[in-house]
Amino acid sequence: MAMDRIIQRGAEAVLYLKNGKLVKERVKKGYRIQQLDYKIRKQRTKGEAKLMERARASGIRVPNVRVEDEFKLVMDYIKGRKLKDALNNMSEKNRKAVCEEIGKMVAKLHASCIIHGDLTTSNMILAKDGLFFIDFGLGKFSNRVEDQAVDLFLLYEALKSTHFDILEEAWVKIIKAYACNYSQAQDVLKRIEKIKKRRRYK
Numbered sequence: 350m351a352m353d354r355i356i357q358r359g360a361e362a363v364l365y366l367k368n369g370k371l372v373k374e375r376v377k378k379g380y381r382i383q384q385l386d387y388k389i390r391k392q393r394t395k396g397e398a399k400l401m402e403r404a405r406a407s408g409i410r411v412p413n414v415r416v417e418d419e420f421k422l423v424m425d426y427i428k429g430r431k432l433k434d435a436l437n438n439m440s441e442k443n444r445k446a447v448c449e450e451i452g453k454m455v456a457k458l459h460a461s462c463i464i465h466g467d468l469t470t471s472n473m474i475l476a477k478d479g480l481f482f483i484d485f486g487l488g489k490f491s492n493r494v495e496d497q498a499v500d501l502f503l504l505y506e507a508l509k510s511t512h513f514d515i516l517e518e519a520w521v522k523i524i525k526a527y528a529c530n531y532s533q534a535q536d537v538l539k540r541i542e543k544i545k546k547r548r549r550y551k
Contacts, residue, residue, distance in 0.1 A: 361393070361486060371412065371426040373397075373486075391419045393486065398422055400463055400485040407461040409454050410481045427483065429476030436470055436512055436519070448519045450480050452526025455501060458482075460531050462492045464500045469507035494533065498540035501527070505541070 356364040362375045375390040394416060401414045401424075412424040436444060451473070458465060465472070466487030474481040491497070504523070508516050528534040 366426060367423075369426065370423050372417070373422040373424070375420045387419075394420050394422060397485045397488065400488045400490070403461055403490075404458060404463055404482065404485070407457050407463070409457050410479050411485075412481065412483065427474045427476050427481050429474045429481070431471055432473040432475050432480070433470040433511055435475050437515060441518075444515065444519065445522050447475070447480060448522035449526040451504075452523040452528075453530050454480065454482060455504070455523070456527045456530035456534065459497045459500070459533070459537070462490050464489050464491050464496050466500065468500055468504040470511060471507075494536045494540050497533070497537045498544055501537060502541050502544050 353366040353368070356366060356371065358364075362373050364371060364373050366372070375394055377390070378386050381389070398414050398416050401411045404411045405413070412427055414422055414424040417423045432447070436447065439447065455465075455468065463485075465482065465485060466489065467484060472482065472484045474483055489496075501524075505520060508519055512519060524534075524538060528538065531537070
C-alpha cells in the first residue's frame with residue numbers, strides 16, 4: 350500500500366494521505382474466517398460511501414468520497430481542527446453558533462434516515478468553510494426513533510465526557526436547533542430521556 354503519510358491506525362481501518370487525498374482502507378482481520386472478513390469489509394466500505402453520499406445530497410458537509418476498490422475509500426482531506434480540540438476554548442458566541450450548527454446537521458441526518466453511529470466531537474472538523482462530519486464507519490440507514498435517540502444520546506455522552514464544563518450550554522443549543530429542524534424531534538428527545546433513565550437504573 351503506497352502512502353504519503355499515515356494519519357491514523359484504527360481497529361477497523363488505516364487512514365493515510367495519498368496524492369493529497371485521504372484514503373481509508375479497511376484492513377484484513379486474521380482472526381475472522383477469510384470469506385466472512387471479505388464480506389464484512391466490502392459491505393462496510395460500500396455502506397459508508399452510500400451514507401456519506403446521501404448526507405452530502407441532504408446538505409450536510411462531508412468530504413467528497415468515492416470507492417476506489419472493495420475495501421478502500423478515497424475522499425477529500427478536510428483541513429481544520431477536530432472540534433474536540435477547539436470547542437472548550439472558543440468564545441461563547443462562536444461556541445453557541447457551532448452547537449447550533451451541530452443540531453441542524455444532526456436534524457438533517459435523521460430526516461434523511463441516516464444514523465451516524467459515532468457522533469462525537471472527534472468526528473467533526475472545524476474548517477474554514479464550516480463544520481464537517483466525518484467517519485460514518487459505524488453508521489446505518491434507519492428511521493427508527495430508538496436509533497435516532499441513541500445516536501443523539503451518544504453525542505450527549507461525548508459532550509459530558511470531553512466538554513463537561515460547557516455541557517449544559519452546548520446541549521441546550523444543540524437540541525433546540527435539532528427540534529427546530531426535524532419534524533420528529535420531540536419523539537426522539539422523549540426517547541432520550543427514557544434512555545437516560547434506563548442507564549441510571551442499570
